[in-house]
Amino acid sequence: MSHVPLAAVFSQDDLDQLEKTEKRLEITASDSTPLLRLLKVSSEDGYDLICVPLANETWKSRWKKMCLTDGEKQSEEVERLAEDWRASEGPFLREEMNITRLDEAMGTIGMVSDWLELDSPDDGLRYDSEIALKQELSYAAYLSLQAVILPPPRNRQNVADYGRAVSACLNSTSSYTQISIRIPIYDPRSASRNSIAEETIPEDMPLSVNARAPDGDLSTTWEMWDVIRSICGYNPRLSLTLDLSLPLPLSSGVLSRWSTEPCHHILLPSTSFISNAKGYPVLTKATQNFLRKCFKHHPTILLSRTRTRVHQSGGHMAYAQYVRHLERTAPELVAADQPGTLENFAKGYWDYLQAPLQPLMDNLGSGTYDTFERDPVKYERYEEAVFLALSDRSPTSRTVICVVGAGRGPIVTRCLAALDRSKRDGLVYAVEKNPNAFVTLQEQKVHWKDRVLLIYGDMRRIQVPEPVDILVSELLGSFGDNEASPECLDGAMRFLAPDGISIPSSYTAYLSPISSPKLHNEVLQNSSKSSAETPYVVMFQAVNTLSGDGGGLRGVCGTKIQECWTFEHPRREAVLNEQGLPITNTHNTRSAKLNFHIPNAGILHGLAGYFEAVLYRDVGLSIHPESQPYISPNMLSWFPLFFPLKDPLYLPSNSELTVSIWRLTGRSKIWYEWYAESFLPVLSPPPPLRPLTPREPDGPSHQKTMSTPTAKLLSVNLPSPLVSALASPTGILGTIDTSEGGLRMGGGTDIAAGTVIKIGQTALHNPEGRGSWTGL
Numbered sequence: 001m002s003h004v005p006l007a008a009v010f011s012q013d014d015l016d017q018l019e020k021t022e023k024r025l026e027i028t029a030s031d032s033t034p035l036l037r038l039l040k041v042s043s044e045d046g047y048d049l050i051c052v053p054l055a056n057e058t059w060k061s062r063w064k065k066m067c068l069t070d071g072e073k074q075s076e077e078v079e080r081l082a083e084d085w086r087a088s089e090g091p092f093l094r095e096e097m098n099i100t101r102l103d104e105a106m107g108t109i110g111m112v113s114d115w116l117e118l119d120s121p122d123d124g125l126r127y128d129s130e131i132a133l134k135q136e137l138s139y140a141a142y143l144s145l146q147a148v149i150l151p152p153p154r155n156r157q158n159v160a161d162y163g164r165a166v167s168a169c170l171n172s173t174s175s176y177t178q179i180s181i182r183i184p185i186y187d188p189r190s191a192s193r194n195s196i197a198e199e200t201i202p203e204d205m206p207l208s209v210n211a212r213a214p215d216g217d218l219s220t221t222w223e224m225w226d227v228i229r230s231i232c233g234y235n236p237r238l239s240l241t242l243d244l245s246l247p248l249p250l251s252s253g254v255l256s257r258w259s260t261e262p263c264h265h266i267l268l269p270s271t272s273f274i275s276n277a278k279g280y281p282v283l284t285k286a287t288q289n290f291l292r293k294c295f296k297h298h299p300t301i302l303l304s305r306t307r308t309r310v311h312q313s314g315g316h317m318a319y320a321q322y323v324r325h326l327e328r329t330a331p332e333l334v335a336a337d338q339p340g341t342l343e344n345f346a347k348g349y350w351d352y353l354q355a356p357l358q359p360l361m362d363n364l365g366s367g368t369y370d371t372f373e374r375d376p377v378k379y380e381r382y383e384e385a386v387f388l389a390l391s392d393r394s395p396t397s398r399t400v401i402c403v404v405g406a407g408r409g410p411i412v413t414r415c416l417a418a419l420d421r422s423k424r425d426g427l428v429y430a431v432e433k434n435p436n437a438f439v440t441l442q443e444q445k446v447h448w449k450d451r452v453l454l455i456y457g458d459m460r461r462i463q464v465p466e467p468v469d470i471l472v473s474e475l476l477g478s479f480g481d482n483e484a485s486p487e488c489l490d491g492a493m494r495f496l497a498p499d500g501i502s503i504p505s506s507y508t509a510y511l512s513p514i515s516s517p518k519l520h521n522e523v524l525q526n527s528s529k530s531s532a533e534t535p536y537v538v539m540f541q542a543v544n545t546l547s548g549d550g551g552g553l554r555g556v557c558g559t560k561i562q563e564c565w566t567f568e569h570p571r572r573e574a575v576l577n578e579q580g581l582p583i584t585n586t587h588n589t590r591s592a593k594l595n596f597h598i599p600n601a602g603i604l605h606g607l608a609g610y611f612e613a614v615l616y617r618d619v620g621l622s623i624h625p626e627s628q629p630y631i632s633p634n635m636l637s638w639f640p641l642f643f644p645l646k647d648p649l650y651l652p653s654n655s656e657l658t659v660s661i662w663r664l665t666g667r668s669k670i671w672y673e674w675y676a677e678s679f680l681p682v683l684s685p686p687p688p689l690r691p692l693t694p695r696e697p698d699g700p701s702h703q704k705t706m707s708t709p710t711a712k713l714l715s716v717n718l719p720s721p722l723v724s725a726l727a728s729p730t731g732i733l734g735t736i737d738t739s740e741g742g743l744r745m746g747g748g749t750d751i752a753a754g755t756v757i758k759i760g761q762t763a764l765h766n767p768e769g770r771g772s773w774t775g776l
């Protein structure tokens with residue numbers, strides 16, 4: 001089954017050529033058209049779609065005649081025609097259009113005229129371009145085209161004009177046609193050679209960045225895209241056509257940023273292929289890896305110029321065949337088709353926002369337990385933990401195990417298996433407060449017989465007839481403590497013998513800052529006021545972690561994913577009443593303040609929450625992306641938690657992000673509040689009288705540095721994202737030397753630890769649990 005549609009791209013020249021050939025060969029058919037024949041041939045060549053310009057040169061000439069003056073005054077007649085056109089926004093003439101029939105439009109992507117100047121500094125030209133764009137989009141909607149591709153913005157400085165024009169079109173046409181903006185992966189004029197994987201940069205690039213970005217900055221085109229989609233309010237009809245005509249940059253952070261964008265189309269001209277030893281077209285390793293990553297979002301791959309004989313072997317069909325080969329060998333697509341894999345299990349759940357379960361307040365349905373029980377790993381880990389705990393006890397001991405929150409009983413069965421394997425004598429109590437699941441437990445008892453005793457009720461209120469040696473529970477949420485495990489276990493600790501243990505013995509919550517236009521969009525689609533104040537359970541796909549390891553420019557930031565807090569059981573510190581229950585719940589409040597390094601510019605849309613649990617000794621459960629493969633690979637029970645932001649926060653490259661998160665408790669609920677602030681490290685020249693190292697005093701090298709415009713900028717400590725852009729991955733700042741208190745940068749500038757400028761903040765989310773909470 002094909003996951004990635006392929007489209008053959010035909011330029012106006014290709015279409016004109018085709019028309020000439022057909023004329024020469026006298027090909028005509030009353031029931032067909034040149035475009036229908038092109039669709040048929042392309043389908044035979046292995047393509048699902050074709051991509052052609054909507055309008056042709058005849059329209060271009062008429063528009064130019066009406067709207068461009070060349071400095072001369074237009075005749076009255078032309079002026080009148082232009083005004084009539086502006087007033088009516090149309091119509092096109094039949095001969096101006098390449099696509100005219102509904103059957104031609106099926107299977108066709110339209111390209112909007114690439115000569116429109118939506119970001120021209122000239123007001124009149126821009127306005128006429130916008131009218132022409134509206135006219136083309138309205139025509140595309142009339143033909144029910146599934147998507148149209150807009151030419152790239154030309155100018156970083158005027159990109160807001162481009163975005164506003166697109167926004168006006170999105171708001172004025174109600175149609176299903178996707179509007180996809182073509183954007184090159186970066187602007188070669190602002191990228192240094194050593195930040196790019198390969199040598200060649202085509203001379204005929206579409207973009208011109210008037211204010212040249214600092215050397216090595218690969219963010220310009222992504223920032224343009226970000227401006228456009230932000231101006232368009234993250235409209236779901238707006239998507240991206242990523243132009244891979246250029247060699248890919250080396251930085252994986254730059255690439256992963258693109259792979260989470262709504263990249264509905266990827267443009268691959270034949271010139272982006274290299275030749276293998278036999279002369280066949282292939283892609284570089286970097287491009288292969290990037291494409292395979294993008295394939296999980298099912299973009300349409302647009303192949304252009306395949307008939308220009310750029311490569312010796314394989315002919316024009318070799319490009320499509322090669323992309324199909326990449327698709328067949330993309331690990332995530334292969335896994336998605338294989339039953340039993342996480343990718344297969346998660347089909348239909350990717351990036352889907354689910355409210356977390358409330359197993360304490362609500363009674364789960366049998367279907368939900370059934371889904372839990374399909375996890376091939378969780379129960380095996382529990383059995384192993386109980387087995388090890390039993391093995392650590394005397395062979396002649398009798399062990400009382402109590403499973404609190406037994407559900408339909410799978411952990412009870414595993415406890416019996418652990419007793420058998422460890423050859424220990426014992427008995428299991430199974431406690432459950434869900435009256436419906438309790439029926440299934442009674443059914444199970446037929447198999448368990450007297451080795452299991454059932455107790456119906458809430459673990460915070462019931463009594464167990466004898467002291468418990470091993471208390472087993474699975475009350476964990478995606479953030480560890482978010483389903484009130486600490487509160488429930490507080491109530492169950494009364495049963496524990498003095499040397500009794502809890503499985504799990506601890507669990508820890510983790511956070512990382514993430515960018516995901518897709519998830520942000522999902523939150524926006526929800527009209528409820530609390531939608532951005534609710535943590536959601538989500539199987540992440542179009543998500544990019546913005547933080548990096550390595551401490552950041554000042555060397556003070558934590559790791560990519562950081563620990564928030566831990567709960568341990570049994571807990572001895574809470575003050576208890578006569579029944580052995582905590583008097584208040586304040587001991588279960590927690591807070592964390594985390595400092596993240598943001599290596600590449602990005603938009604913060606929220607925080608990703610994970611947990612790690614220690615069941616017993618080295619047996620654990622983890623959904624932390626870095627430890628899961630070692631601790632509990634292929635475990636399916638928990639997807640991460642997504643803490644959304646109401647408003648996205650722009651983070652420049654090399655900025656720092658401080659995240660504050662609180663776990664708060666009340667009489668009848670627990671909830672989280674979250675908040676973030678962004679900062680830029682300040683660059684300053686070293687104090688003149690205090691040389692940082694004896695071998696490099698002030699003097700020529702610093703004077704030389706200071707004489708450049710860059711150093712002048714640094715010397716005034718400009719609190720601007722531009723400063724951070726200068727500290728680019730290409731190493732203008734060089735390496736950090738922490739040997740002398742202040743931090744010494746290789747390029748001759750200092751960063752005093754602790755010197756930052758605040759550049760942004762979010763709202764406090766979910767104060768007092770007004771949007772979301774877990775009931776007790």
Ligand SMILES: C[S@@+](CC[C@H](N)C(=O)[O-])C[C@H]1O[C@@H](n2cnc3c(N)ncnc32)[C@H](O)[C@@H]1O
Pocket residue numbers: 359360363364369372373404405406407408409410411431432433434437457458459460474475476488
């Ligand atoms: C996440 S489910 C786990 C079920 C089962 N142990 C499993 O792993 O398949 C948690 C179970 O704990 C039960 N539960 C939650 N809080 C409880 C409480 N305070 N007292 C008793 N049972 C509780 C829920 O009804 C639910 O059946």
